[in-house]
Amino acid sequence: MSRTAMGRFSQAFILFASCFSVAKSAGKELWPLQKFKSSSIQTPFMNVTKMGTAEPGFLFLTPRDIIRETGHPAIYSDDGQLIWQGPSGNYSALQPQMLNNEPVIAYWSGDVSRGFGFGGITIVNSSYDEIHRVTLDCKAENFVTIYDPMTFASCIDIHESEITDNGTILVTAVNVTEADLSAIGGPKDGWIQDALVYEIDIKTNEILFRWSAYEHIDQMPLRDVRAPLDGSGGNKTDPYGYPHLNSISKYGDSYLVSSRYMCSLFFIASNGSVTWHLHGQTGGDFELGLDTSFCYQHDARFKFQSDERVTISLHNNEHASFTGHTSLTTGMVLDVELQGSKRVTLKSRMWDSTEPVYAESQGSYQSLGNGHVLQQHGSTPKIEEYDENGTIVMRARFGYDKTMQTYRTYRYPWVGRPATKPDVVACLDGKNGKSTVYVSWNGATDVEYWKVYSGTEVKETAVRNGFETTILVDGLTSSDSVVVAAVGGVGDGMRSESVTVGQC
Numbered sequence: 001m002s003r004t005a006m007g008r009f010s011q012a013f014i015l016f017a018s019c020f021s022v023a024k025s026a027g028k029e030l031w032p033l034q035k036f037k038s039s040s041i042q043t044p045f046m047n048v049t050k051m052g053t054a055e056p057g058f059l060f061l062t063p064r065d066i067i068r069e070t071g072h073p074a075i076y077s078d079d080g081q082l083i084w085q086g087p088s089g090n091y092s093a094l095q096p097q098m099l100n101n102e103p104v105i106a107y108w109s110g111d112v113s114r115g116f117g118f119g120g121i122t123i124v125n126s127s128y129d130e131i132h133r134v135t136l137d138c139k140a141e142n143f144v145t146i147y148d149p150m151t152f153a154s155c156i157d158i159h160e161s162e163i164t165d166n167g168t169i170l171v172t173a174v175n176v177t178e179a180d181l182s183a184i185g186g187p188k189d190g191w192i193q194d195a196l197v198y199e200i201d202i203k204t205n206e207i208l209f210r211w212s213a214y215e216h217i218d219q220m221p222l223r224d225v226r227a228p229l230d231g232s233g234g235n236k237t238d239p240y241g242y243p244h245l246n247s248i249s250k251y252g253d254s255y256l257v258s259s260r261y262m263c264s265l266f267f268i269a270s271n272g273s274v275t276w277h278l279h280g281q282t283g284g285d286f287e288l289g290l291d292t293s294f295c296y297q298h299d300a301r302f303k304f305q306s307d308e309r310v311t312i313s314l315h316n317n318e319h320a321s322f323t324g325h326t327s328l329t330t331g332m333v334l335d336v337e338l339q340g341s342k343r344v345t346l347k348s349r350m351w352d353s354t355e356p357v358y359a360e361s362q363g364s365y366q367s368l369g370n371g372h373v374l375q376q377h378g379s380t381p382k383i384e385e386y387d388e389n390g391t392i393v394m395r396a397r398f399g400y401d402k403t404m405q406t407y408r409t410y411r412y413p414w415v416g417r418p419a420t421k422p423d424v425v426a427c428l429d430g431k432n433g434k435s436t437v438y439v440s441w442n443g444a445t446d447v448e449y450w451k452v453y454s455g456t457e458v459k460e461t462a463v464r465n466g467f468e469t470t471i472l473v474d475g476l477t478s479s480d481s482v483v484v485a486a487v488g489g490v491g492d493g494m495r496s497e498s499v500t501v502g503q504c
């Protein structure tokens with residue numbers, strides 16, 4: 001993705017949003033929301049602290065308000081201001097990517113329950129218009145869900161939306177299947193949440209690759225799972241969480257698959273067989289070196305790959321709902337010798353020693369330019385950026401623990417070209433005779449100024465200031481109407497509808 005037009009972020013500062021409200025719900029303090037006059041959008045206050053220079057780019061996430069039960073796909077700038085918010089619903093696996101040399105955003109939406117879901121992947125272009133919707137036919141694939149007889153329009157799971165260079169997308173799916181659980185003390189006629197990997201052609205929705213963990217259980221046995229049965233697996237509505245896949249990438253013809261509950265990474269050949277298995281507790285096919293163990297991890301990717309060695313980055317939660325919460329959650333980079341010694345060595349590890357995190361679920365790890373890393377902690381609503389030496393340069397919180405979450409967060413450059421017009425509200429203050437004009441443009445990234453017109457006369461010009469810019473204008477009466485035009489950027493000259501000045 002191009003890194004142009006992105007070098008205008010200020011450094012070390014702490015931002016306090018000017019307009020947020022603090023509310024309480026059943027004794028629990030709710031995280032403040034940013035609210036606006038020109039738009040009905042409400043979004044969590046993003047509390048950004050910078051201790052150094054962060055890499056350029058916007059933050060892409062799917063904040064979900066657990067208390068108010070609403071979520072959105074969203075983009076924020078580094079000053080904590082909202083840039084874009086999509087419709088409300090259940091969202092996950094949002095990732096800005098390139099598709100046929102065009103910048104797009106892919107995200108999952110649908111029905112979600114107990115750590116997995118049934119939905120589809122929406123791909124929007126830089127105008128935020130849907131250009132593709134990737135789905136997986138539940139009936140044709142004979143999916144069995146935990147709900148009976150509930151059916152879904154599409155059976156793609158919440159965990160992945162990775163676009164390849166070949167115009168295909170990697171996704172996961174969960175299929176409730178009968179399985180013999182006696183090896184781990186469960187019933188012989190038990191039930192599991194089998195997890196599948198699909199590679200799907202984005203244009204045609206054609207399935208190009210299908211892989212089921214359970215069909216390879218000889219290579220990924222139940223004894224390697226680190227999730228207790230806890231009475232589950234006895235029936236179809238409470239299937240055991242084997243193997244809980246969360247991130248999938250493709251390298252050449254093979255797939256890197258992360259299994260959270262097996263604390264494992266698998267490298268899968270195109271014929272489906274497991275080429276190697278790195279278990280974060282036992283090593284699997286490898287020898288774990290000092291401080292290289294991991295468990296319940298997310299977002300595992302190769303940073304480097306050769307026939308002899310791979311370098312892997314991941315977000316190591318070290319926690320799940322059934323563990324204690326005493327070990328640190330850290331970002332990890334591991335060197336894995338594929339031949340010879342088969343040793344795993346720790347290359348680097350990062351965490352915020354001032355505000356350590358113990359993340360129960362979800363999270364992401366992204367390698368940025370200049371050796372920087374963006375880490376996000378899922379169920380703990382915090383985002384961190386580290387420099388090349390592992391020193392924290394930015395910390396951002398968008399919720400109290402257990403009030404907000406996002407599955408992942410990524411930083412990318414982005415030029416938004418909203419298909420809508422700027423939104424405007426204007427009102428006259430009876431006391432001082434001045435009018436206030438509020439203007440916002442959901443999704444615009446590079447407006448420099450706003451120009452307020454009354455008829456053909458320019459009444460005021462103001463520098464864009466955050467998601468919504470407040471402009472004081474002299475000499476309007478309540479029967480006047482105004483138009484606000486964007487100046488600068490790709491939407492230069494775009495005008496709002498004409499709005500009549502009301503009373504403040």
Ligand SMILES: *[C@@H]1O[C@H](CO)[C@@H](O)[C@H](O)[C@H]1NC(C)=O
Nearest residue numbers: 014015032045047048049397
């Ligand atoms: C935002 O962060 C600052 C600096 O860490 C802190 O003083 C302030 O209390 C935070 N605000 C909220 C709402 O958490």
Ligand SMILES: *[C@@H]1O[C@H](CO)[C@@H](O)[C@H](O)[C@H]1NC(C)=O
Nearest residue numbers: 088089090109110111112113
């Ligand atoms: C979100 O998921 C819940 C639980 O499955 C479902 O009831 C609800 O309809 C979903 N919402 C949307 C907008 O899809």
Ligand SMILES: *[C@@H]1O[C@H](CO)[C@@H](O)[C@H](O)[C@H]1NC(C)=O
Nearest residue numbers: 125126127128129130131417
């Ligand atoms: C985005 O897609 C819509 C619908 O296909 C199209 O009208 C619009 O021109 C596209 N925007 C860009 C920037 O390509």
Ligand SMILES: *[C@@H]1O[C@H](CO)[C@@H](O)[C@H](O)[C@H]1NC(C)=O
Nearest residue numbers: 141142143144175176177178
């Ligand atoms: C789901 O499981 C059922 C029952 O085991 C099986 O018939 C079906 O083929 C499976 N579907 C997929 C997509 O693996």
Ligand SMILES: *[C@@H]1O[C@H](CO)[C@@H](O)[C@H](O)[C@H]1NC(C)=O
Nearest residue numbers: 231232233234235236237238
């Ligand atoms: C399924 O098993 C769970 C225990 O794991 C139990 O609570 C539930 O009632 C069972 N459901 C049915 C339909 O038997």
Ligand SMILES: *[C@@H]1O[C@H](CO)[C@@H](O)[C@H](O)[C@H]1NC(C)=O
Nearest residue numbers: 164165166168250251252253
């Ligand atoms: C893209 O397709 C080519 C030709 O089929 C194949 O060799 C290559 O591995 C594919 N790359 C990815 C990332 O799927």
Ligand SMILES: *[C@@H]1O[C@H](CO)[C@@H](O)[C@H](O)[C@H]1NC(C)=O
Nearest residue numbers: 268269270271272273274275
């Ligand atoms: C699958 O492919 C791998 C490597 O390409 C090969 O070693 C293995 O024998 C194949 N397995 C099967 C079952 O064909």
Ligand SMILES: *[C@@H]1O[C@H](CO)[C@@H](O)[C@H](O)[C@H]1NC(C)=O
Nearest residue numbers: 052053370387388389390391
């Ligand atoms: C990282 O550490 C090296 C070696 O101490 C130093 O030269 C470099 O300036 C450091 N980088 C930053 C961004 O502080």
